[in-house]
Amino acid sequence: MELTEREVAEAAVKAGANADEIMKKMAEHKGCETDSDGGKKASCGTAAAENDLPPEVWEKVKNHPCYSEEAHHHYARMHVAVAPACNIQCNYCNRKYDCANESRPGVVSERLTPEQAAKKVLAVASTIPQMTVLGIAGPGDPLANPEKTFKTFELIARTAPDIKLCLSTNGLTLPDHVDTIAKYNVDHVTITVNMVDPDVGAKIYPWIFYKHKRYTGRDAAQILTERQMQGLEMLTARGILSKINSVMIPGVNDDHLVEVNRAVKSRGAFLHNIMPLISAAEHGTVFGLTGQRGPTAQELKKLQDRCEGEMNMMRHCRQCRADAVGLLGEDRSAEFTTEKIMEMEVNYDLATRQAYQARVEEERTAVSGAKAQELQILAGEESDIKILVAVATKGSGRINEHFGHAAEFQIYELSTGKGAHFIGHRRVDLYCQGGYGEEDALETVIRAIKDCHAVFVAKIGGCPKKDLAAAGIEAIDEFAHEFIEKSAITYFKRYLTGVKDGSIVHVEKGDAEIRPGEVAKDVVASVAAE
Ligand code: CLF
Numbered sequence: 001m002e003l004t005e006r007e008v009a010e011a012a013v014k015a016g017a018n019a020d021e022i023m024k025k026m027a028e029h030k031g032c033e034t035d036s037d038g039g040k041k042a043s044c045g046t047a048a049a050e051n052d053l054p055p056e057v058w059e060k061v062k063n064h065p066c067y068s069e070e071a072h073h074h075y076a077r078m079h080v081a082v083a084p085a086c087n088i089q090c091n092y093c094n095r096k097y098d099c100a101n102e103s104r105p106g107v108v109s110e111r112l113t114p115e116q117a118a119k120k121v122l123a124v125a126s127t128i129p130q131m132t133v134l135g136i137a138g139p140g141d142p143l144a145n146p147e148k149t150f151k152t153f154e155l156i157a158r159t160a161p162d163i164k165l166c167l168s169t170n171g172l173t174l175p176d177h178v179d180t181i182a183k184y185n186v187d188h189v190t191i192t193v194n195m196v197d198p199d200v201g202a203k204i205y206p207w208i209f210y211k212h213k214r215y216t217g218r219d220a221a222q223i224l225t226e227r228q229m230q231g232l233e234m235l236t237a238r239g240i241l242s243k244i245n246s247v248m249i250p251g252v253n254d255d256h257l258v259e260v261n262r263a264v265k266s267r268g269a270f271l272h273n274i275m276p277l278i279s280a281a282e283h284g285t286v287f288g289l290t291g292q293r294g295p296t297a298q299e300l301k302k303l304q305d306r307c308e309g310e311m312n313m314m315r316h317c318r319q320c321r322a323d324a325v326g327l328l329g330e331d332r333s334a335e336f337t338t339e340k341i342m343e344m345e346v347n348y349d350l351a352t353r354q355a356y357q358a359r360v361e362e363e364r365t366a367v368s369g370a371k372a373q374e375l376q377i378l379a380g381e382e383s384d385i386k387i388l389v390a391v392a393t394k395g396s397g398r399i400n401e402h403f404g405h406a407a408e409f410q411i412y413e414l415s416t417g418k419g420a421h422f423i424g425h426r427r428v429d430l431y432c433q434g435g436y437g438e439e440d441a442l443e444t445v446i447r448a449i450k451d452c453h454a455v456f457v458a459k460i461g462g463c464p465k466k467d468l469a470a471a472g473i474e475a476i477d478e479f480a481h482e483f484i485e486k487s488a489i490t491y492f493k494r495y496l497t498g499v500k501d502g503s504i505v506h507v508e509k510g511d512a513e514i515r516p517g518e519v520a521k522d523v524v525a526s527v528a529a530e
């Protein structure tokens with residue numbers, strides 16, 4: 001008799017396989033390709049640490065891929081798109097898409113009823129044992145759809161009690177729902193705060209709908225900011241962790257976000273996530289149509305650096321779709337369409353999930369150990385030189401992705417002060433298209449990482465290596481499958497030695513591009529027709 005996917009995972013756990021091996025076995029069981037030998041891409045799949053946080057806070061963040069930068073290499077989240085309505089209008093939003101406070105513009109998610117959502121959560125939790133968090137982030141505002149949102153949480157708390165619950169809101173009705181949020185043990189709430197000054201807000205929000213009345217201009221922004229700050233204070237008073245998302249809009253709120261950072265920090269926000277505005281005419285948004293640009297990679301980094309202080313800055317956000325599934329940066333939503341999940345055998349097994357997660361924790365400890373060694377490698381080194389490097393990875397804190405298969409690169413800043421410091425990611429087009437290299441895609445990769453001195457990969461061909469070198473980016477495959485930080489620091493030590501002995505001439509690199517990402521084809525067509 002053929003084994004179920006859960007039984008395959010269980011057998012692998014019992015046989016002592018590590019996390020990668022278990023996922024590989026599950027992938028093989030599903031008939032997916034793996035890249036272990038054939039070079040084919042697998043189609044399955046706060047920097048703050050334990051000692052930096054009070055134990056009760058660490059418990060809440062340690063397995064949450066958005067609230068812990070380190071956890072995002074190991075743990076997955078999923079969203080269910082149960083909340084279609086919204087009660088405000090943002091100038092960067094086209095309501096044909098998912099809420100742009102979390103998603104990239106141009107993404108349309110499959111909407112679900114709370115019952116369908118509950119089935120989907122169980123199906124994903126049975127297939128992806130490292131999925132630890134369920135978030136509701138759209139496609140509209142979860143708290144403009146309170147019945148659907150809380151019904152979904154209720155069903156999941158009953159059937160899958162080990163899964164953390166999370167929601168993201170524009171904050172307008174947050175004060176009305178904080179008691180219910182606490183009642184359902186929703187431990188994590190994101191509020192999108194783009195301003196604390198109504199004059200700035202009037203440039204971002206044309207209207208809000210509040211207590212059966214439409215408000216516009218400065219009045220609308222005044223109400224919105226008051227409600228957001230009140231809601232944040234109420235969450236803090238109840239010990240619910242809050243994250244603030246802010247959309248950086250150059251010339252509108254970029255400098256102002258430093259003030260926003262101070263305001264939310266003083267009200268107890270745990271994490272601040274400054275995301276780039278992604279704006280193009282084909283999105284059909286006000287900002288897209290008026291030519292409002294988004295920031296460059298270095299503009300975003302400088303603002304994040306300015307805000308980094310006592311409050312943690314999130315730099316690993318992927319602006320996920322409202323039905324995202326998987327590790328941040330991978331999208332497995334196509335495996336879990338309503339049609340597929342309704343046919344799936346769902347067997348939610350807490351013991352298998354816990355056994356798998358125990359293996360993940362062992363790997364996590366190994367990554368931390370390797371990270372500690374990086375400081376020893378750099379002992380005695382002092383230099384003002386800081387460089388960026390790009391890394392192709394599919395998780396577990398290792399350099400384990402081929403250059404041509406990388407849909408994004410993680411970016412690390414290397415310095416003698418901080419070692420290897422994760423500062424973000426860059427989305428790119430896949431270079432490898434069905435077995436051959438795509439020159440246009442290579443250009444987008446170079447534009448996205450041209451502020452980096454090197455790119456670390458598990459494997460790369462001679463042609464792209466040569467083109468990258470011509471663009472001043474060294475492709476390095478000698479650390480294939482090694483830990484990222486330790487490898488990057490080994491490289492950096494060598495770089496500094498080369499600068500000292502004159503064999504390397506250090507050059508400052510320029511800026512890079514933040515790519516908008518794909519726009520759903522049907523939406524492009526409908527916007528074009530208007
Ligand atoms: Fe989702 Fe958001 Fe919860 Fe995370 S996403 S509701 S906090 S579980 Fe995470 Fe995605 Fe960024 Fe959101 S990477 S868009 S911050």
Ligand code: SF4
Pocket residue numbers: 086087088089090092093094095098099100101139140141170
């Ligand atoms: Fe769009 Fe979200 Fe703003 Fe509502 S809150 S208008 S869904 S971006």
